[in-house]
Amino acid sequence: MIIPFKYGKVIDPVFFVNREKEILFLQRNFKSKINTTLISPRRWGKSSLVKKAADELAAANKKIVPVYVDLFNVREEKEFYEMLSSAILKATYTKLEERIKVIKTLFKLITPKITVGIDQHNEFQLGFDIHDLKKNPDEILNLSEKICKLKNVELLICIDEFQNIAHFENPLAFQKKLRAQWQHHNLTCYCLYGSKRNMLSELFEHKSMPFYKFGDLFFLSKIDKIHWIKYIQRQFKKTRKEADSASAGLIADLMENHPYFVQQLAAISWENTTKTCTEKTVLKSLEELLVMNDLLFQKEIDLLSNKQINFLKAMVDEVKQFSTAPVIQKYNLGSSANVVRVRKALVDKEVIDIYGTTMEFIDPLFKQWMKRVYMN
Ligand SMILES: Nc1ncnc2c1ncn2[C@@H]1O[C@H](COP(=O)(O)OP(=O)(O)OP(=O)(O)O)[C@@H](O)[C@H]1O
Numbered sequence: 001m002i003i004p005f006k007y008g009k010v011i012d013p014v015f016f017v018n019r020e021k022e023i024l025f026l027q028r029n030f031k032s033k034i035n036t037t038l039i040s041p042r043r044w045g046k047s048s049l050v051k052k053a054a055d056e057l058a059a060a061n062k063k064i065v066p067v068y069v070d071l072f073n074v075r076e077e078k079e080f081y082e083m084l085s086s087a088i089l090k091a092t093y094t095k096l097e098e099r100i101k102v103i104k105t106l107f108k109l110i111t112p113k114i115t116v117g118i119d120q121h122n123e124f125q126l127g128f129d130i131h132d133l134k135k136n137p138d139e140i141l142n143l144s145e146k147i148c149k150l151k152n153v154e155l156l157i158c159i160d161e162f163q164n165i166a167h168f169e170n171p172l173a174f175q176k177k178l179r180a181q182w183q184h185h186n187l188t189c190y191c192l193y194g195s196k197r198n199m200l201s202e203l204f205e206h207k208s209m210p211f212y213k214f215g216d217l218f219f220l221s222k223i224d225k226i227h228w229i230k231y232i233q234r235q236f237k238k239t240r241k242e243a244d245s246a247s248a249g250l251i252a253d254l255m256e257n258h259p260y261f262v263q264q265l266a267a268i269s270w271e272n273t274t275k276t277c278t279e280k281t282v283l284k285s286l287e288e289l290l291v292m293n294d295l296l297f298q299k300e301i302d303l304l305s306n307k308q309i310n311f312l313k314a315m316v317d318e319v320k321q322f323s324t325a326p327v328i329q330k331y332n333l334g335s336s337a338n339v340v341r342v343r344k345a346l347v348d349k350e351v352i353d354i355y356g357t358t359m360e361f362i363d364p365l366f367k368q369w370m371k372r373v374y375m376n
Protein backbone atom coordinates (compact mmCIF):
# COMPACT_ATOMS: atom_id res chain seq x y z
CA MET A 1 0.00 0.00 0.00
CA ILE A 2 1.20 3.52 -0.74
CA ILE A 3 1.87 5.72 2.30
CA PRO A 4 -0.89 8.34 2.51
CA PHE A 5 1.43 11.08 3.81
CA LYS A 6 3.98 13.13 1.94
CA TYR A 7 7.06 15.03 3.00
CA GLY A 8 9.78 16.52 0.90
CA LYS A 9 9.21 19.20 -1.67
CA VAL A 10 6.07 20.76 -3.09
CA ILE A 11 3.03 18.59 -2.38
CA ASP A 12 0.02 17.62 -4.47
CA PRO A 13 -3.43 18.86 -3.41
CA VAL A 14 -4.36 15.45 -1.86
CA PHE A 15 -1.74 15.94 0.84
CA PHE A 16 -2.49 19.60 1.33
CA VAL A 17 -3.88 20.69 4.70
CA ASN A 18 -6.01 23.80 5.22
CA ARG A 19 -4.32 27.18 4.54
CA GLU A 20 -7.70 28.41 3.31
CA LYS A 21 -7.24 31.96 4.55
CA GLU A 22 -3.74 32.16 3.13
CA ILE A 23 -4.91 30.91 -0.26
CA LEU A 24 -7.71 33.47 -0.38
CA PHE A 25 -5.33 36.23 0.63
CA LEU A 26 -2.79 35.32 -2.04
CA GLN A 27 -5.40 34.90 -4.75
CA ARG A 28 -6.96 38.24 -3.91
CA ASN A 29 -3.55 39.87 -4.16
CA PHE A 30 -2.71 38.07 -7.38
CA LYS A 31 -6.00 39.09 -8.98
CA SER A 32 -5.49 42.71 -7.97
CA LYS A 33 -1.83 42.52 -9.02
CA ILE A 34 -0.54 43.40 -5.61
CA ASN A 35 3.03 42.14 -5.42
CA THR A 36 3.46 39.83 -2.45
CA THR A 37 6.42 38.59 -0.50
CA LEU A 38 6.00 35.45 1.56
CA ILE A 39 8.46 34.46 4.26
CA SER A 40 8.69 31.50 6.62
CA PRO A 41 11.31 29.19 8.08
CA ARG A 42 12.32 26.19 5.98
CA ARG A 43 9.69 23.59 5.14
CA TRP A 44 6.68 25.35 6.50
CA GLY A 45 5.00 25.13 3.11
CA LYS A 46 5.71 28.28 1.10
CA SER A 47 6.30 26.58 -2.24
CA SER A 48 3.29 24.28 -1.87
CA LEU A 49 1.07 27.18 -0.86
CA VAL A 50 2.05 29.50 -3.71
CA LYS A 51 1.73 26.67 -6.24
CA LYS A 52 -1.75 25.76 -5.04
CA ALA A 53 -2.99 29.35 -4.87
CA ALA A 54 -1.59 30.24 -8.30
CA ASP A 55 -2.63 27.04 -10.09
CA GLU A 56 -6.18 27.24 -8.74
CA LEU A 57 -6.47 30.85 -9.78
CA ALA A 58 -5.14 30.10 -13.25
CA ALA A 59 -7.58 27.21 -13.65
CA ALA A 60 -10.48 29.52 -12.82
CA ASN A 61 -9.21 32.47 -14.83
CA LYS A 62 -7.61 31.55 -18.14
CA LYS A 63 -6.19 35.02 -18.59
CA ILE A 64 -3.81 34.55 -15.67
CA VAL A 65 -0.68 32.56 -16.44
CA PRO A 66 1.62 31.50 -13.59
CA VAL A 67 5.35 31.44 -14.20
CA TYR A 68 7.48 29.55 -11.68
CA VAL A 69 11.12 30.42 -11.20
CA ASP A 70 13.12 28.58 -8.55
CA LEU A 71 16.40 30.21 -7.60
CA PHE A 72 17.55 27.34 -5.39
CA ASN A 73 20.71 26.72 -7.45
CA VAL A 74 21.14 30.22 -8.81
CA ARG A 75 24.20 32.10 -7.65
CA GLU A 76 24.76 34.70 -10.35
CA GLU A 77 22.73 37.50 -11.82
CA LYS A 78 23.22 36.12 -15.33
CA GLU A 79 21.56 32.85 -14.36
CA PHE A 80 18.66 34.78 -12.93
CA TYR A 81 17.95 36.53 -16.24
CA GLU A 82 18.32 33.28 -18.16
CA MET A 83 16.00 31.42 -15.88
CA LEU A 84 13.38 34.16 -15.74
CA SER A 85 13.17 34.70 -19.50
CA SER A 86 13.16 30.95 -20.25
CA ALA A 87 10.38 30.37 -17.72
CA ILE A 88 8.28 33.21 -19.13
CA LEU A 89 8.58 31.88 -22.69
CA LYS A 90 7.86 28.31 -21.65
CA ALA A 91 4.74 29.36 -19.78
CA THR A 92 3.35 31.54 -22.56
CA TYR A 93 4.26 29.75 -25.80
CA THR A 94 3.88 25.99 -26.02
CA LYS A 95 5.38 25.56 -29.49
CA LEU A 96 9.08 25.93 -30.13
CA GLU A 97 8.54 27.78 -33.44
CA GLU A 98 6.35 30.33 -31.69
CA ARG A 99 8.95 30.88 -29.01
CA ILE A 100 11.67 31.47 -31.57
CA LYS A 101 9.47 33.84 -33.52
CA VAL A 102 8.65 35.90 -30.46
CA ILE A 103 12.30 36.00 -29.38
CA LYS A 104 13.14 37.49 -32.78
CA THR A 105 10.54 40.22 -32.40
CA LEU A 106 11.14 41.05 -28.75
CA PHE A 107 14.91 40.86 -28.33
CA LYS A 108 16.43 43.86 -30.06
CA LEU A 109 19.50 44.68 -27.99
CA ILE A 110 20.35 41.25 -26.62
CA THR A 111 20.93 38.19 -28.77
CA PRO A 112 20.00 35.07 -26.87
CA LYS A 113 21.51 31.68 -27.45
CA ILE A 114 18.78 29.05 -27.51
CA THR A 115 19.35 25.52 -26.22
CA VAL A 116 16.69 22.91 -26.85
CA GLY A 117 16.65 19.32 -25.58
CA ILE A 118 14.78 16.26 -26.81
CA ASP A 119 11.78 17.31 -24.77
CA GLN A 120 11.25 20.63 -26.55
CA HIS A 121 8.76 21.94 -24.06
CA ASN A 122 10.68 21.48 -20.85
CA GLU A 123 14.26 21.48 -22.02
CA PHE A 124 14.36 24.98 -23.34
CA GLN A 125 16.92 27.44 -22.10
CA LEU A 126 18.05 30.88 -23.13
CA GLY A 127 21.65 31.96 -22.66
CA PHE A 128 22.90 35.53 -22.66
CA ASP A 129 26.20 37.21 -23.11
CA ILE A 130 27.27 38.86 -19.88
CA HIS A 131 28.27 42.13 -21.60
CA ASP A 132 24.92 42.38 -23.40
CA LEU A 133 23.19 41.83 -20.09
CA LYS A 134 25.16 44.51 -18.29
CA LYS A 135 24.13 47.07 -20.89
CA ASN A 136 20.51 46.07 -21.42
CA PRO A 137 18.98 44.13 -18.53
CA ASP A 138 15.69 46.01 -19.05
CA GLU A 139 14.98 44.08 -22.19
CA ILE A 140 14.62 40.97 -20.05
CA LEU A 141 13.06 42.62 -17.06
CA ASN A 142 10.29 44.01 -19.28
CA LEU A 143 9.81 40.86 -21.32
CA SER A 144 6.78 39.80 -19.29
CA GLU A 145 4.86 43.04 -19.91
CA LYS A 146 5.52 42.87 -23.63
CA ILE A 147 4.31 39.28 -23.84
CA CYS A 148 1.23 40.10 -21.76
CA LYS A 149 0.27 42.76 -24.31
CA LEU A 150 1.01 40.52 -27.29
CA LYS A 151 -0.96 37.57 -25.94
CA ASN A 152 -3.59 39.45 -23.97
CA VAL A 153 -2.70 37.62 -20.77
CA GLU A 154 -1.57 38.55 -17.25
CA LEU A 155 1.53 36.91 -15.85
CA LEU A 156 1.91 35.89 -12.26
CA ILE A 157 5.64 35.51 -11.74
CA CYS A 158 6.45 33.40 -8.67
CA ILE A 159 10.10 33.51 -7.65
CA ASP A 160 11.06 30.89 -5.07
CA GLU A 161 14.18 30.98 -2.83
CA PHE A 162 14.44 34.70 -3.47
CA GLN A 163 16.96 35.02 -0.64
CA ASN A 164 19.59 33.60 -3.02
CA ILE A 165 19.99 37.00 -4.65
CA ALA A 166 22.21 37.73 -1.64
CA HIS A 167 24.90 35.63 -3.40
CA PHE A 168 24.99 37.91 -6.43
CA GLU A 169 27.99 40.14 -6.90
CA ASN A 170 26.11 43.32 -6.13
CA PRO A 171 22.71 42.47 -4.67
CA LEU A 172 21.73 46.06 -3.99
CA ALA A 173 22.36 47.26 -7.54
CA PHE A 174 20.51 44.20 -8.80
CA GLN A 175 17.47 44.99 -6.68
CA LYS A 176 17.50 48.57 -7.90
CA LYS A 177 17.37 47.37 -11.50
CA LEU A 178 14.46 45.07 -10.77
CA ARG A 179 12.51 47.61 -8.83
CA ALA A 180 13.07 50.36 -11.41
CA GLN A 181 11.41 48.26 -14.12
CA TRP A 182 8.93 46.17 -12.19
CA GLN A 183 7.26 49.12 -10.51
CA HIS A 184 5.88 50.15 -13.91
CA HIS A 185 4.38 46.76 -14.66
CA ASN A 186 0.57 46.74 -14.86
CA LEU A 187 -0.04 43.30 -16.30
CA THR A 188 2.48 41.29 -14.31
CA CYS A 189 2.17 40.45 -10.64
CA TYR A 190 5.15 39.27 -8.62
CA CYS A 191 5.21 36.81 -5.75
CA LEU A 192 8.62 36.54 -4.14
CA TYR A 193 9.21 33.97 -1.42
CA GLY A 194 11.96 32.41 0.58
CA SER A 195 13.19 31.33 3.94
CA LYS A 196 15.93 33.53 5.34
CA ARG A 197 13.62 35.55 7.47
CA ASN A 198 16.06 38.14 8.75
CA MET A 199 17.60 38.74 5.40
CA LEU A 200 14.34 38.86 3.48
CA SER A 201 12.54 41.12 5.89
CA GLU A 202 15.49 43.47 5.67
CA LEU A 203 15.12 43.61 1.88
CA PHE A 204 11.45 44.47 2.06
CA GLU A 205 11.00 46.35 5.33
CA HIS A 206 13.87 48.81 5.40
CA LYS A 207 13.21 52.22 3.96
CA SER A 208 16.66 52.40 2.46
CA MET A 209 16.21 49.20 0.42
CA PRO A 210 14.92 49.23 -3.18
CA PHE A 211 12.14 46.74 -2.45
CA TYR A 212 10.73 48.78 0.41
CA LYS A 213 6.92 48.91 -0.04
CA PHE A 214 7.12 46.80 -3.18
CA GLY A 215 3.89 45.12 -2.07
CA ASP A 216 2.50 43.10 0.81
CA LEU A 217 4.87 41.33 3.16
CA PHE A 218 3.40 38.19 4.63
CA PHE A 219 4.84 35.86 7.29
CA LEU A 220 3.47 32.35 6.95
CA SER A 221 2.51 30.55 10.15
CA LYS A 222 2.31 26.83 10.91
CA ILE A 223 -0.89 24.82 10.51
CA ASP A 224 -3.16 24.48 13.56
CA LYS A 225 -3.38 21.19 15.40
CA ILE A 226 -7.10 20.83 14.74
CA HIS A 227 -6.49 20.64 10.97
CA TRP A 228 -3.69 18.11 11.44
CA ILE A 229 -5.93 15.84 13.52
CA LYS A 230 -8.64 15.83 10.83
CA TYR A 231 -6.12 15.24 8.05
CA ILE A 232 -4.25 12.43 9.81
CA GLN A 233 -7.47 10.63 10.66
CA ARG A 234 -8.78 11.07 7.12
CA GLN A 235 -5.60 9.70 5.53
CA PHE A 236 -5.59 6.65 7.82
CA LYS A 237 -9.24 5.98 7.00
CA LYS A 238 -8.56 6.14 3.26
CA THR A 239 -6.23 3.17 3.64
CA ARG A 240 -8.57 1.22 5.94
CA LYS A 241 -6.58 1.97 9.06
CA GLU A 242 -7.50 4.16 11.98
CA ALA A 243 -5.85 6.77 14.18
CA ASP A 244 -7.66 7.85 17.32
CA SER A 245 -7.76 11.59 17.93
CA ALA A 246 -5.34 11.32 20.86
CA SER A 247 -2.66 9.72 18.68
CA ALA A 248 -3.26 12.14 15.79
CA GLY A 249 -3.04 15.03 18.26
CA LEU A 250 0.14 13.62 19.74
CA ILE A 251 1.80 13.57 16.31
CA ALA A 252 1.00 17.27 15.87
CA ASP A 253 2.07 18.12 19.43
CA LEU A 254 5.39 16.29 19.30
CA MET A 255 6.28 17.94 16.01
CA GLU A 256 4.89 21.30 17.18
CA ASN A 257 2.59 21.56 14.14
CA HIS A 258 5.59 21.83 11.83
CA PRO A 259 4.19 20.77 8.41
CA TYR A 260 7.13 18.71 7.18
CA PHE A 261 7.74 16.87 10.46
CA VAL A 262 4.07 16.21 11.17
CA GLN A 263 3.78 14.53 7.77
CA GLN A 264 6.96 12.54 8.41
CA LEU A 265 5.96 11.29 11.85
CA ALA A 266 2.46 10.51 10.54
CA ALA A 267 3.99 8.46 7.71
CA ILE A 268 6.11 6.37 10.07
CA SER A 269 3.24 5.93 12.52
CA TRP A 270 1.08 4.76 9.61
CA GLU A 271 3.70 2.20 8.63
CA ASN A 272 3.84 0.95 12.20
CA THR A 273 0.07 0.54 12.35
CA THR A 274 -1.69 -2.68 11.43
CA LYS A 275 -5.20 -1.55 12.24
CA THR A 276 -5.36 1.23 14.84
CA CYS A 277 -2.70 3.82 15.62
CA THR A 278 -2.46 4.68 19.31
CA GLU A 279 -0.25 7.02 21.34
CA LYS A 280 2.04 4.06 21.92
CA THR A 281 2.47 3.58 18.17
CA VAL A 282 3.33 7.27 17.79
CA LEU A 283 5.96 7.18 20.54
CA LYS A 284 7.52 4.07 19.06
CA SER A 285 7.62 5.79 15.66
CA LEU A 286 9.23 8.86 17.20
CA GLU A 287 11.92 6.63 18.71
CA GLU A 288 12.65 5.23 15.25
CA LEU A 289 12.87 8.68 13.76
CA LEU A 290 15.30 9.76 16.47
CA VAL A 291 17.52 6.75 15.84
CA MET A 292 17.52 7.55 12.13
CA ASN A 293 18.67 11.10 12.84
CA ASP A 294 21.04 10.34 15.68
CA LEU A 295 24.26 10.88 13.78
CA LEU A 296 23.05 14.12 12.30
CA PHE A 297 22.04 15.52 15.68
CA GLN A 298 25.32 14.37 17.27
CA LYS A 299 27.12 16.45 14.66
CA GLU A 300 24.84 19.40 15.30
CA ILE A 301 25.60 19.26 19.03
CA ASP A 302 29.34 19.12 18.31
CA LEU A 303 29.06 22.52 16.65
CA LEU A 304 27.65 24.16 19.77
CA SER A 305 29.45 25.62 22.77
CA ASN A 306 28.66 24.42 26.31
CA LYS A 307 26.70 27.56 27.08
CA GLN A 308 24.69 27.19 23.90
CA ILE A 309 23.84 23.60 24.83
CA ASN A 310 22.85 24.72 28.31
CA PHE A 311 20.56 27.33 26.83
CA LEU A 312 18.89 24.65 24.68
CA LYS A 313 18.49 22.42 27.73
CA ALA A 314 16.60 25.22 29.44
CA MET A 315 14.42 25.56 26.34
CA VAL A 316 13.68 21.84 26.42
CA ASP A 317 12.62 22.31 30.05
CA GLU A 318 10.21 24.99 28.80
CA VAL A 319 11.98 27.83 30.62
CA LYS A 320 10.53 31.16 29.49
CA GLN A 321 12.51 33.78 31.44
CA PHE A 322 16.20 33.25 30.82
CA SER A 323 17.69 36.30 32.47
CA THR A 324 16.61 35.58 36.05
CA ALA A 325 19.31 34.69 38.58
CA PRO A 326 17.95 31.20 39.42
CA VAL A 327 17.76 30.18 35.74
CA ILE A 328 21.23 31.56 34.97
CA GLN A 329 22.57 29.64 37.93
CA LYS A 330 20.71 26.38 37.32
CA TYR A 331 21.74 26.18 33.67
CA ASN A 332 25.17 27.77 34.14
CA LEU A 333 24.57 30.52 31.59
CA GLY A 334 27.15 33.01 32.92
CA SER A 335 25.47 36.41 33.03
CA SER A 336 22.40 38.04 31.50
CA ALA A 337 24.61 39.71 28.90
CA ASN A 338 25.88 36.26 28.05
CA VAL A 339 22.34 34.94 27.71
CA VAL A 340 21.70 37.55 25.02
CA ARG A 341 24.89 36.58 23.19
CA VAL A 342 24.14 32.85 23.36
CA ARG A 343 20.61 33.38 22.09
CA LYS A 344 21.85 35.44 19.17
CA ALA A 345 24.46 32.81 18.30
CA LEU A 346 21.77 30.11 18.26
CA VAL A 347 19.60 32.21 15.97
CA ASP A 348 22.57 32.85 13.65
CA LYS A 349 23.38 29.14 13.59
CA GLU A 350 19.75 28.51 12.67
CA VAL A 351 19.10 26.26 15.65
CA ILE A 352 16.38 28.43 17.16
CA ASP A 353 14.06 31.11 15.88
CA ILE A 354 12.34 33.99 17.65
CA TYR A 355 8.91 35.26 16.63
CA GLY A 356 7.70 38.19 18.67
CA THR A 357 7.74 36.87 22.20
CA THR A 358 8.04 33.16 21.40
CA MET A 359 11.25 31.30 20.89
CA GLU A 360 11.44 27.80 19.51
CA PHE A 361 13.67 25.13 18.02
CA ILE A 362 13.70 25.39 14.22
CA ASP A 363 13.76 21.60 14.05
CA PRO A 364 11.20 20.11 16.48
CA LEU A 365 12.79 16.70 16.03
CA PHE A 366 16.11 18.02 17.32
CA LYS A 367 14.27 19.25 20.41
CA GLN A 368 12.80 15.78 20.94
CA TRP A 369 16.24 14.25 20.45
CA MET A 370 17.76 16.55 23.08
CA LYS A 371 14.94 15.73 25.46
CA ARG A 372 14.74 11.97 24.95
CA VAL A 373 18.28 11.00 23.96
CA TYR A 374 20.82 13.66 24.89
CA MET A 375 19.43 14.78 28.26
CA ASN A 376 18.09 11.39 29.24
N1 LIG B 1 -0.43 22.91 3.46
C1 LIG B 1 0.26 21.81 3.77
N2 LIG B 1 -0.39 20.68 4.12
C2 LIG B 1 0.27 19.56 4.45
N3 LIG B 1 1.60 19.44 4.44
C3 LIG B 1 2.32 20.52 4.09
C4 LIG B 1 1.69 21.75 3.73
N4 LIG B 1 2.64 22.62 3.42
C5 LIG B 1 3.80 21.98 3.58
N5 LIG B 1 3.63 20.72 3.98
C6 LIG B 1 4.69 19.73 4.29
O1 LIG B 1 5.93 20.39 4.33
C7 LIG B 1 6.79 19.94 3.27
C8 LIG B 1 7.57 21.09 2.71
O2 LIG B 1 6.70 21.95 1.98
P1 LIG B 1 7.26 23.06 0.99
O3 LIG B 1 8.37 22.54 0.18
O4 LIG B 1 6.09 23.64 0.30
O5 LIG B 1 7.81 24.10 2.07
P2 LIG B 1 8.78 25.34 1.85
O6 LIG B 1 8.47 26.32 2.91
O7 LIG B 1 8.71 25.82 0.45
O8 LIG B 1 10.19 24.65 2.12
P3 LIG B 1 11.66 25.18 1.76
O9 LIG B 1 11.94 26.28 2.73
O10 LIG B 1 12.54 24.00 1.96
O11 LIG B 1 11.62 25.66 0.33
C9 LIG B 1 5.87 19.26 2.27
O12 LIG B 1 6.53 18.25 1.55
C10 LIG B 1 4.81 18.67 3.20
O13 LIG B 1 5.27 17.49 3.81
Ligand SMILES: [Mg+2]
Nearest residue numbers: 046047048160
Ligand atom coordinates in the same frame (compact mmCIF):
# COMPACT_ATOMS: atom_id res chain seq x y z
MG1 LIG C 1 10.21 25.97 -0.99
